[in-house]
Amino acid sequence: MIAMSSPTPLYHRIYAVMRERIVNDYYPLDVPVPSEAELAESFTTSRITVRKAMEMLADEGLVTRTRGRGTFVTDHAQKSRFNRAVVSNINGLFSYLNAVGKGTRLKVVSLDRGEAPPRICAQMGVAPTADLIRSARVRELDGKPYSLSMAYILPAFGAGLTRKDLATTNMIDLVQREGTTVEQVEQTLTATLADEYAAQHLKVPIGAALMRVNRLFFNAEMVPFYAAEILYCADRYEYRVSLKRERGKDFLLDDSRNP
Structure with missing residues (x-):
């Protein structure tokens, strides 16, 4: 898949994939992420390319790199206060x-x-x-x-x-x-x-x-x-939801004006 043409440099694509994994809790905080050699083999590329991607993650504060210990995740995406469940059948x-x-x-x-x-x-x-x-x-x-x-x-x-x-x-x-x-x-x-x-x-x-x-x-x-x-x-999938008003369940988005 690496041979596919793309205007985005390979190191940046690896950085983007690794960042996505980190912010979505793919790697636990107390376990080192795969080594440069392991990632290079996984992505079918060189360690130099992987190192450049990992340096970008370190510069962003998402990982710390320590000689002899490895690379560890230091931060996860903040959960939005608007992440609320919608109950359906x-x-x-x-x-x-x-x-x-x-x-x-x-x-x-x-x-x-x-x-x-x-x-x-x-x-x-x-x-x-x-x-x-x-x-x-x-x-x-x-x-x-x-x-x-x-x-x-x-x-x-x-x-x-x-x-x-x-x-x-x-x-x-x-x-x-x-x-x-x-x-x-x-x-x-x-x-x-x-x-x-x-x-x-x-x-x-x-x-x-x-x-x-x-x-x-x-x-x-x-x-x-x-x-x-x-x-x-992404180009073949659409998620569609139909929302209907339920009688007797009206509410105001902002009721601060109603003491």
Whole structure:
């Protein structure tokens, strides 16, 4: 993917991807980020290029670099005080997922057991070393990648999954088929940039704009048992919400003038 033409220098694209990871809690505060050599191998480039990107992050105050210890994250994006949940009916989400499933084709990338990224472990309330069922799938629309979805499931709810299942059925249908009841779903949408893994499977350049949808599923006991992270190509995805006024629920945006 590095060979793709782009007007943006490679070191700046690596900086942009690493910055996006940092501000979205990809790396824990107490664990060093991958070394220059590891990042150079990951991005298929030289250590000099990676070093320039990391120096930009250090100059911005997002990481500290210490000889002999490594590079550590020092800051995370501030959470906006306007980040408030909007409550809606879960059936609308399931209808949407069903429609997407009928209009696209699934390609299974992987299915295994292992650790999840720290941000996923924090959301699910499990230890960073917890053993989870992991899968990655690409959805294709009209023969081209539409989305890349990563799933992380507690073994008690996903141990029976097979690659054949994943190639034909929505994940939420699979876990419910095993007897799990979905009581609540928390969904977050954010803009992000393609890292090397996403770029490879979505066939976009590293640093390309993507839409990330994170969904956390709770069972009847309100235990988060399944986390989904879906990356959509920005030019092929639209999220639309219809909002209606509810009778008797009017309110003022600013009631400071009404003592």
